[in-house]
Amino acid sequence: MKLKTLALASCAFVALTAGAQAAEEIYFINCGGGDDEFVPSQSEHIAAWEAANPDYTVNVEFIPWGQCQEKSLTLAAAGNPPGIAYMGSRVLKQLAAGEMIRPFDLTDEEAGTYSEAVLNTVRFDGNVWGIPRAFSTKALFWNKDLFAEAGVDMPDGPQTFEDVLTAAKAISESTEAKGYGLPAASFDNTMHHFLNWMYSNGGAVLDADGKVVFDSPEVIETLQFFKDLTPYVQNGPIAYDRGKVEPLFAESQVAMMVNGGWGRFRVGDVNYGISPIPAGPSGDHSTLLITDSLVVFAGSGVEDAAADLVKTLTSVENQEVIDKTGGWTPIRLTAMAEELVAEDPTWEYFISAIPTGGPEPLMLEYVAMQDVINEAIQGVILGEIEPEEAAASAAEELRDLNGE
Amino acid sequence: MAARPGRGIDWFPYLLLTPAFALVLTIVAWPLFETFRLSLTDAAMKPTENYVGFANYVEIFQDDFGEIILRTFIWMGLSVTLKIILGTCGALLLNAALPGRAMFRILVMPPWVVPIAIGVFMWSWMYNGQFGMISGVAQRIGLLSEPFEFMAYGQSAFIATIVTDVWIGVPMVTLYLLAAMQSVPKELYEAAWTDGASRAYRFRRITLPLIAPAIFTMALLSAIWTFNSFDIIWILTEGGPRGATTTMIIDTYKTAISRFRYGEGAARAVMILVFLTAFSAVYLGLLMRLTRRGGQPQ
Numbered sequence: 001m002k003l004k005t006l007a008l009a010s011c012a013f014v015a016l017t018a019g020a021q022a023a024e025e026i027y028f029i030n031c032g033g034g035d036d037e038f039v040p041s042q043s044e045h046i047a048a049w050e051a052a053n054p055d056y057t058v059n060v061e062f063i064p065w066g067q068c069q070e071k072s073l074t075l076a077a078a079g080n081p082p083g084i085a086y087m088g089s090r091v092l093k094q095l096a097a098g099e100m101i102r103p104f105d106l107t108d109e110e111a112g113t114y115s116e117a118v119l120n121t122v123r124f125d126g127n128v129w130g131i132p133r134a135f136s137t138k139a140l141f142w143n144k145d146l147f148a149e150a151g152v153d154m155p156d157g158p159q160t161f162e163d164v165l166t167a168a169k170a171i172s173e174s175t176e177a178k179g180y181g182l183p184a185a186s187f188d189n190t191m192h193h194f195l196n197w198m199y200s201n202g203g204a205v206l207d208a209d210g211k212v213v214f215d216s217p218e219v220i221e222t223l224q225f226f227k228d229l230t231p232y233v234q235n236g237p238i239a240y241d242r243g244k245v246e247p248l249f250a251e252s253q254v255a256m257m258v259n260g261g262w263g264r265f266r267v268g269d270v271n272y273g274i275s276p277i278p279a280g281p282s283g284d285h286s287t288l289l290i291t292d293s294l295v296v297f298a299g300s301g302v303e304d305a306a307a308d309l310v311k312t313l314t315s316v317e318n319q320e321v322i323d324k325t326g327g328w329t330p331i332r333l334t335a336m337a338e339e340l341v342a343e344d345p346t347w348e349y350f351i352s353a354i355p356t357g358g359p360e361p362l363m364l365e366y367v368a369m370q371d372v373i374n375e376a377i378q379g380v381i382l383g384e385i386e387p388e389e390a391a392a393s394a395a396e397e398l399r400d401l402n403g404e
Numbered sequence: 405m406a407a408r409p410g411r412g413i414d415w416f417p418y419l420l421l422t423p424a425f426a427l428v429l430t431i432v433a434w435p436l437f438e439t440f441r442l443s444l445t446d447a448a449m450k451p452t453e454n455y456v457g458f459a460n461y462v463e464i465f466q467d468d469f470g471e472i473i474l475r476t477f478i479w480m481g482l483s484v485t486l487k488i489i490l491g492t493c494g495a496l497l498l499n500a501a502l503p504g505r506a507m508f509r510i511l512v513m514p515p516w517v518v519p520i521a522i523g524v525f526m527w528s529w530m531y532n533g534q535f536g537m538i539s540g541v542a543q544r545i546g547l548l549s550e551p552f553e554f555m556a557y558g559q560s561a562f563i564a565t566i567v568t569d570v571w572i573g574v575p576m577v578t579l580y581l582l583a584a585m586q587s588v589p590k591e592l593y594e595a596a597w598t599d600g601a602s603r604a605y606r607f608r609r610i611t612l613p614l615i616a617p618a619i620f621t622m623a624l625l626s627a628i629w630t631f632n633s634f635d636i637i638w639i640l641t642e643g644g645p646r647g648a649t650t651t652m653i654i655d656t657y658k659t660a661i662s663r664f665r666y667g668e669g670a671a672r673a674v675m676i677l678v679f680l681t682a683f684s685a686v687y688l689g690l691l692m693r694l695t696r697r698g699g700q701p702q
Contacts, residue, residue: 073664077449094664098449186644236533236553238645248534367662378646382557 023057026083026302026309029072031292034062038326045318049309056305072297076100081297083306089121089291090360092129097364101295102303103127104310113316113332121291121359130293131314133322135331136260137287137357138196139349140278142167143177144271146255150174157275159285161201161225164256164278168232171255179232181245181254184374184381189242191373195288195358196258198222201280205361205373205398212402214373215395218282223380223387225280230381238378261329261350274349289357291331329354365401372397436677442670449664460671468647469655469672473679476651479566480630486570487630488623491577496607498578499585509582516575524639527568531555531640555641558648565637565649569630577622584618585611620691624684631680652676 028046032039039062046058063071072085073095081100095101106128111119114132122130142157150170158164168179183193198204203218213219234240234254248254250268257263258277276285294310296303312318316332323330329350330337340347363369376394379385385393443460447453498509515523533539533551542548554564588611596606634653637643643650643658650658656676660669 070661073449077664077666094449099451100449186642234534235551236556238556239531239533239553253534365663367658367664371658374644375646378644382645384646 023055024302024305026056026058026306027300028058028060028084028309029068029075029082029086030060030062031065031068031086032062033064036326038322038328041318041321041325042313045313045321046309049312053305053308056302056309058309073100076297076299079299081300083297083300083302084310085295085297086133087130087293087295088360089130089132089293090362090366092122092293092295093124093362093364094366095295096125096127096129100298101129102298102307103129104131104296104307113334115333115354117289117354117357117359118291118331121289121362122293124362130295131310132291132331133294133314133319134292134326135323135329136262136290137329137350137353138258138260139274139276139287139353140164141249141257141259141263141267142273142275143249143252143255144273146171146175146177146252150255157273158256158278159275160278161197161280165225165228165232168229168256172232175255177252178234178248178254179256180229181240181248181257182226182229182233182237182381183240183242183245184237184378185239185241185244186371186374186378187241188370190377191370192288192290192360193242193258194222194226194373194377195360196277196286197225197280199286199288199358200277200283201225202283203280204358205369206363206402210402212395212398212404214398215391218280220387220391221280221282223376223390226377227380227383227387230383237381261347262327264346265327274346276349276353285353285356287353287357289354289359363398363402368401369398372401439670439673442667443674445667445670447666447670453667456667460668461675463668464671464675469675472647472650472652472655475649476631476653476679479562479649479651480627483566483569483573483630483633484623484626486566487573487577487626488619490570490574491581491622492619494574494578495581495585496611498582509579512575512578514575515571516573520572520635521639523572524568524636527564527571528555528640531564556645558645561641561645561649565640568640569633569636572636573626573630577626580622581615581618584615588614624687627683627687628680631683632676652679 030042043060046060050056050058069085069087069091072082072087073091075081076095087095092101096103104127111128118132118135119128122128122132140157147154147167150167151174152167152170154163154167158167164180171177171179184190195205198219201218201222203213203216203222205212205214207213230237234245234248240248242257242259245254245257246259246263246266249257249259249272250266250270252270259266264274277287279285294314296306296310300306313322316334319332320330320334320336322328323336330340337347337351341351361369372394376385376390380387380390444455444457445453446456446459494512498505498512502508529535530537531539531554533553533556536554538554539548539552542552543550552560554560592610592614593606596610601609631651632653633651634657637649637651637654638657641649643654652672653676656669656672659665659672663669
């Protein structure tokens, strides 16, 4: 009897194992806690894809920001890559150079649904290396009550670097608040924050040929602007990343800050206004365009199916649902953008900046580049180095990283 | 092992050594060898790697590595010195015949027992200028006129990371030295007390010489741990601002993991091993010379 039971159990085990092996698994690493607003919609889209592709199952794992990219890369370096991973588009160049991800074939029709500026965040060497999944642009948030208290009359908010300095000085000198919330920690959004201002002054890290131009007059002017602004920012800006500046703005301890669309939900009771990133003396309103992408790793054994799933998840219809539920700036050129602006006019500042925005510089040594730029910014803020010298020194290091 | 007369080699002792040998080979020798091998390659985020000889080592010394080495030794020296001084004071107090001594011995342990990440996050809140306790108290008693961000400036960040490391490290030093103090024969104190020796004299002439070996051992161990201390600096400053708290271990992590330059990172890891080995050798050499000269370190 026992032998019979054992034999039956073995048969059942073998049958179940064989059944489980019949469907191949696509391992999908997604950044976040798994409780974001877009997750239920994404789960529905995945379930629909699985129903249409019964040979595959999708195993989605949510890993907190800060570890998710590292986990994907570590798995890939160990020869066991995930099928799909959510990555900041800034790392795509390094992944592509390492032959760790494979490019996507986008039809002209598909490519036409993205603005060039967005597509440029994932396109280089003639290939599209990731499909944009989440998108952010930035604008200037300003506290109307503090402006009024300081007697600053700017009904549409500061429009130029000079306006920002004037308002920040007046507010710092005549109220208990500081004029501007400046993030300058050794963190990625310190560089991102700077790039918003640099693009609005016509500067760039790399030119169209991929050469470093960080020592241009426009970049030096922007660093000088940061130096001039420093007396009117919160104490010790180098201890603050953007996330730590948000509560200062919400508590009216600083009168201005740069933030993305989500910032509108983190302002507390502040009576605030939004304006485009103020223009520098050598430029016009602009913004940094940041995208996160879905990428397909090479070597997972399910690359084709994974690519198909990514295309399904990011189709015009599905992505629109994700953008809406996630509260993200619309990635694709659809009627949704107009609808959003009609519903909430403040979207205008985040959407209208897209065509003139600049991408994250796609440099192979992205993290090293970020460290170099952050150190230049910090040096200027701390008064340890003059803007011209900081720009020249950083440009030299960047050229070295860029192999020039 | 020599063969016994009239018999072949006795392999049994070697057989008994095999598991230990295999263990050491697996968890010590092989990773060390692999790290060294990697340090001779251009391994990075790419499918292939090529041997580049000692190019990674040459590259290291063309950077600001000398500055990082110096900073690491200063950081370690200050931290270990403070830990030993405070640990010795703590051990003396806990060794004193005071009521509630057992309770104090338990109370000294939390910084050591609390998970390091939690302890360090607590300190990062205390160092915060806007909401932190230290800046708040300093303003209230008039030491500061406005909030001060400890992590925003090179010197204050450097000191703050040392203070946190000392806070975490002192309990172990205290308990270790307390155990050493308790092994000092009571008769020596009684004889000295009978001869009219003061408390300070007894400490200088009896306690300190007799616990000196424990102090030196603990100092060496503490130096090695502190040299390799990663989590405290990483959580508080990530090596900033402007590299002011970047020690060798932080530099290695940034190179190998954040920048995906595995070969160069491995070379830096090898340099840590070299420096620690050299430091330990010099330290032990000095200790042995002192021991030979005075019978024991004075």
